[in-house]
Amino acid sequence: MNWRGALTIYKAEMARTGRTLMQSILAPVISTSLYFVVFGAAIGSRMESIDGVGYGAFIVPGLVMMMILMQSVSNAAIGIYFPKFNGTVYELLSAPISALEIVVGFVGAAATKSLILGALVMVTASFFVPMEIQHPLAMIAFLVMTSVTFSLFGFIIGIWADNFEQLNIVPMLIVTPLTFLGGSFYSISVLPPFWQTVTLFNPVVYLISGFRWSFYGVSDVDIGISLAAIAGFFAFCLFIVWRMFKTGYRLKT
Amino acid sequence: MTHETPTGAGQPAVLSINGVSKTYAGGFTALKSVDLDIRKGEIFALLGPNGAGKTTLIGIVCGLVTASSGSVNVFGHDINGDFRLTRARIGLVPQEMSIDMFTKVKDAVAYSRGLFGKPADPAYVEQVLRDLSLWDKRDEQMRALSGGMKRRVMIAKALSHDPDILFLDEPTAGVDVELRQGMWQVIEKLRQRGKTIILTTHYIQEAEEMADRVGVIRQGEIVLVEETATLMAKLGRKQLTLQLAEPLSAVPEALAVEGLTLSEHGDALHFDYDTRADRTGITTLLANLNAAGVSVRDLETRQSSLEEIFVDLVGGAS
Incomplete structure (x- = not known):
C-alpha cells in the first residue's frame, strides 16, 4: 500500500485549506453563527419549545448537520475537480497509487475539515444557546459518518463535473433544498401527515433526526433507521466511486 | 521477478510495447497494433504530426489512457498487473502546462515525490532543482515563474522520485530557440545521469540533435524505427x-x-x-x-x- 501517497494528498488538501483560511473556515462558521443569532437567540426566544427542547437549542444539531453536509460536498468536489481543471490530475493517474489511496487522501481531508468546522460551530453555538449532549459518542459517530459519506458524495460530483456550473449545481439544487426541508429548523411532526410521508424520502431527515437524538434524546425517526440510512448511503457512494475508478469515468480516456 | 529483455544493439529493452491499439469511445482509432522496444539509457525521439497517436501512446504507458488491446511491459512488469512497480520507474512530463499556480516550487516537487510513496529527501530534491537551475526559485509560487521555468518545474516534478524512464511529451513546443537549446542541454544531462528518455517532437532538428533512435508514427502506426546515425548517413x-x-x-x-x-x-x-x-x-x-x-x-x-x-x-x- 502507498499510504505515504494518500498522506501526501491529505496534507496538500489541508494545506490548501490553510491557504484559504478565511473562505474555508471563518466564512462557514460566521454564516452558521448568524443563524444562531437570528433564529436561536432573537426569534427563538419567542418560539415554543419542541419536544421539550427550547427552539434555539433545537436547531443547533440541524444547523451543524446542514453546514457539514454542504462543506463536505463542496470541499471534496473541489478537491478532485481542481486537479482535473488545471490538468495536474495526470500526476495522480501516473503515480503508483491506488484508487482507494486517492479517495482516502481527498475524502479524508474534506471530512477532517468538516469535523473541524462542526466542532467550531458547536463551540460558537454554546455561547448563544443552552446545549446539552446526552450521547456524546453517538454524536461523534454521526459527525464522522456524515462527514465521510458526504465527502465521498462530493468526490463523486467532482469527478462527474465537467465545468464549474456542474460543480455547483448539485450542492445548490439538491443538497441545500434537501437540508432545509430535512428538519433543520423544525420537527417533521409539525407537518401535515401527507408531507410527513413525503419528507421520509429525504435522506437528510434521518441524519438530522439521528444527530439531534444524540443531543437531546428526541428524534423524528428511529435511531436505528438513521444509522442504517447513513450506512446505506455510504455503501452506495463507495460503490459509485469504485465504478468510476474501475472504468476510468471522466478520469481516463 | 524483474528481468530485462535483450533487444537490438545489445541493449536491454526497458520498455516493450506489444500490439497496442486504442480506439476512443467516439470510434476514432488513435493507435493500430503498435510494437516498440525502448533500450536502456537511450534517447528515443517519437516523431509524428498532430493526431498521429504520440500522446496516446505515452498516455497508455503512463496510466492516463486505457489501451483497447495489447500489452506494455516496463522492466518486464505489466503496466496493469504491476502498476505500482512500473509507474514507480517512470516519470512523465506532459505536453500541456499542468501546474497548481499557487504552490511553491519546492512544495510542488515534494508533493510529486510523496505521491510516488517516497520519503522526503531534501538533498536529492536540491540536486534536481539545481540541475534544472531552479534552486534559487524554490520558494517562489509557480505563478511567479516564466514559461520556461514552469516547464523545468514539470521536469523536476517528473524526476522527483528518481525514475529510470522519463517521458517528455513535446518538451520544446512553443518555446523560443534559446529555451529550446537550454532544454536540449537539460535532456543531455539527464541522459548522462543514466535516464532512458522518450520524447515526442515535431522538430526534425530536435530528433537529429539529441536522439539515439528515431521512430516515426503516422495515423496510429509506427512506420519507421531507425538509428539516428543511420538516418543521418542516408542524409549524406x-x-x-x-x-x-x-x-x-x-x-x-x-x-x-x-x-x-x-x-x-x-x-x-x-x-x-x-x-x-x-x-x-x-x-x-x-x-x-x-x-x-x-x-x-x-x-x-x-x-x-x-x-x-x-x-x-x-x-x-x-
Whole structure:
C-alpha cells in the first residue's frame, strides 16, 4: 500500500485549506453563527419549545448537520475537480497509487475539515444557546459518518463535473433544498401527515433526526433507521466511486 | 521477478510495447497494433504530426489512457498487473502546462515525490532543482515563474522520485530557440545521469540533435524505427540526375556502375553517391558517358533531408 501517497494528498488538501483560511473556515462558521443569532437567540426566544427542547437549542444539531453536509460536498468536489481543471490530475493517474489511496487522501481531508468546522460551530453555538449532549459518542459517530459519506458524495460530483456550473449545481439544487426541508429548523411532526410521508424520502431527515437524538434524546425517526440510512448511503457512494475508478469515468480516456 | 529483455544493439529493452491499439469511445482509432522496444539509457525521439497517436501512446504507458488491446511491459512488469512497480520507474512530463499556480516550487516537487510513496529527501530534491537551475526559485509560487521555468518545474516534478524512464511529451513546443537549446542541454544531462528518455517532437532538428533512435508514427502506426546515425548517413547521400539528349533503352554496359539507374522512360540516368566518400564516382561516370557517346542535355543534384524522409513517411496523414 502507498499510504505515504494518500498522506501526501491529505496534507496538500489541508494545506490548501490553510491557504484559504478565511473562505474555508471563518466564512462557514460566521454564516452558521448568524443563524444562531437570528433564529436561536432573537426569534427563538419567542418560539415554543419542541419536544421539550427550547427552539434555539433545537436547531443547533440541524444547523451543524446542514453546514457539514454542504462543506463536505463542496470541499471534496473541489478537491478532485481542481486537479482535473488545471490538468495536474495526470500526476495522480501516473503515480503508483491506488484508487482507494486517492479517495482516502481527498475524502479524508474534506471530512477532517468538516469535523473541524462542526466542532467550531458547536463551540460558537454554546455561547448563544443552552446545549446539552446526552450521547456524546453517538454524536461523534454521526459527525464522522456524515462527514465521510458526504465527502465521498462530493468526490463523486467532482469527478462527474465537467465545468464549474456542474460543480455547483448539485450542492445548490439538491443538497441545500434537501437540508432545509430535512428538519433543520423544525420537527417533521409539525407537518401535515401527507408531507410527513413525503419528507421520509429525504435522506437528510434521518441524519438530522439521528444527530439531534444524540443531543437531546428526541428524534423524528428511529435511531436505528438513521444509522442504517447513513450506512446505506455510504455503501452506495463507495460503490459509485469504485465504478468510476474501475472504468476510468471522466478520469481516463 | 524483474528481468530485462535483450533487444537490438545489445541493449536491454526497458520498455516493450506489444500490439497496442486504442480506439476512443467516439470510434476514432488513435493507435493500430503498435510494437516498440525502448533500450536502456537511450534517447528515443517519437516523431509524428498532430493526431498521429504520440500522446496516446505515452498516455497508455503512463496510466492516463486505457489501451483497447495489447500489452506494455516496463522492466518486464505489466503496466496493469504491476502498476505500482512500473509507474514507480517512470516519470512523465506532459505536453500541456499542468501546474497548481499557487504552490511553491519546492512544495510542488515534494508533493510529486510523496505521491510516488517516497520519503522526503531534501538533498536529492536540491540536486534536481539545481540541475534544472531552479534552486534559487524554490520558494517562489509557480505563478511567479516564466514559461520556461514552469516547464523545468514539470521536469523536476517528473524526476522527483528518481525514475529510470522519463517521458517528455513535446518538451520544446512553443518555446523560443534559446529555451529550446537550454532544454536540449537539460535532456543531455539527464541522459548522462543514466535516464532512458522518450520524447515526442515535431522538430526534425530536435530528433537529429539529441536522439539515439528515431521512430516515426503516422495515423496510429509506427512506420519507421531507425538509428539516428543511420538516418543521418542516408542524409549524406545525394542523387545526380542526368537528362539525356537521346533516350536509352538500357544502361550501356560500359557505364554500368553501382548506384546508376535508368529512368522509367529512358530519358534520364540517376546516380546515387555518398558526398562524404573520398571518391564519389562522378568524374569517372562523366568520362565514361563521354567515351560511350552518350550526350547529356542537363544535370542536377538533390539531397533527401530527414525532413523529406519524414514528410514522405507521414505524407498520407492529412
